[in-house]
Amino acid sequence: MTLADTESVCAQAVPLAGGRNFRDLGGYRGMDGRAVRRGLLYRSGSLAGVTPEGLGTLRALGVVGLCDLRTTRERLTEPVDWHAALGLSYWSRDYETSFGELRRLMASDLPDAEAAQAAMLEGYRRLPFEQAPAYRELFRRLHDGEVPLIFNCSAGKDRAGTAAALILTALGVPRETVLADFALTDRMGNLERLMARPAAEGSLLARQSPEVVRAILSADPQYMATALDLVAPDARAFEDYLEGVLGVDRNRLDVIRKRLLA
Secondary structure: OOHHHHHHHOOOEOOOOOOOOOEEOOOOEOHHHOEEOOOOEEEEOOOOOOOHHHHHHHHHHOOOEEEEOOOHHHHHHOOOOOHHHHOOEEEOOOOOOOHHHOHHHHHOOOOOHHHHHHHHHHHHHHHHHHOHHHHHHHHHHHHHOOOOEEEEOOOOOOHHHHHHHHHHHHOOOOHHHHHHHHHOHHHHOOHHHHHHHHHHHOOHHHHOOHHHHHHHHOOOHHHHHHHHHHHOOOHHHHHHHHHHHHOOOHHHHHHHHHHHEO
């Protein structure tokens, strides 16, 4: 499935005032031709800026839970202080360093785009394991029926993108579709706007060349392919990862599929 096909199959973007890269993960064809149900699972970037209008949207969507995959630093810098007002079940974990945060990568000396891409590929090899505590919790909530559910990171690309890829793969969505969904982040997350921010904001990326910045911020399908090649080279290996790393055995996976596929 091409990127254009993905966009035509799934009207993914959900307008959310003050939100960032907020998307319904439903609509894709998964196991046995069944489709991922819409309105049950949303992926997002930071939700710290959601406005009262945006809160009205979330209330109308009937969201009951929020899994915040950001680091402690990110959550303190951009707190989500409205979840209690909506009565959401909110989950996060305290940790200080993450490839997904990209701080050390952004501050390092990267000579060119090729070096940046190599660093990103290595990071994506770590994400399925580094973020296993978060992904384990996310799958647990899906199994327990805590939907509609949101999961987010800062940009909605690396940590949240990997979570989306793992969930879609578990639901039997073809690899090419999973990668196309990941690539949509460049448009829906507004890559060109992000590219313009480092110099204007004096961020860690301001010291890097535009080519390096693009390599770090873009949702290059080869990044996600690298992660999936490691944990899901075939169906058996992926089942081993789900059960051994995330605690999702065959019975729990069947429950999740019944809940999320129609």
